[in-house]
Amino acid sequence: MDEQVTHTVAVRPSDVEIEVRDGEDLFSAAQRLGYRWPTVCGGKGTCRTCFVQVEEGAENCSPVGPLEREGIxxxxxxxxxxxxxxCRLRVEGPVTVTKRGVRRRPQE
Ligand code: FES
Structure with missing residues (x-):
């Protein structure tokens, strides 16, 4: 059977843990798991509202691409x-970030 490989991203200060799949970005993983993540552009890399501060595990983060560099x-x-x-951050191991405003979307 094909097990999905995931990596845990801990989000402070809300103490949320997001299991990010290999090749998936953090923003998309949070949405898939039912979390609200601050955004205006919806993950296109243009609004910069989704930005995080990496606290631990920077070595497990994907390299910064040109669009992300512009945004930063x-x-x-x-x-x-x-x-x-x-929305541009992919991870290959455990990472801890700070991002305010991340919370579970209310159940319908
Ligand atoms: S969600 Fe808009 S730049 Fe990431």
Missing amino acids: EALRRPVDGLTRLA
Whole structure:
């Protein structure tokens, strides 16, 4: 059987744990699991509202691509691998980030 490989991203301060699949971005994983994640563009990499601060596990994060780099620069933050756009961030191991406003969507 084909087991999906996932990696845990802990989100502070809400203490949410998101299981991100291999190749999936953090924003999409949060949506798939029923969490509300701050966004305007819906994951297109243009609004920058989804940005996170990486606290631990930066070595497990995907490299910053050109669109993400532009977004981080527009936020006036250093492109040092610690400010990331959740909709562009893929992970290969455990990571801890800070992002306010992440919470479970109310059940219908
Ligand atoms: S959701 Fe808009 S830039 Fe990530």
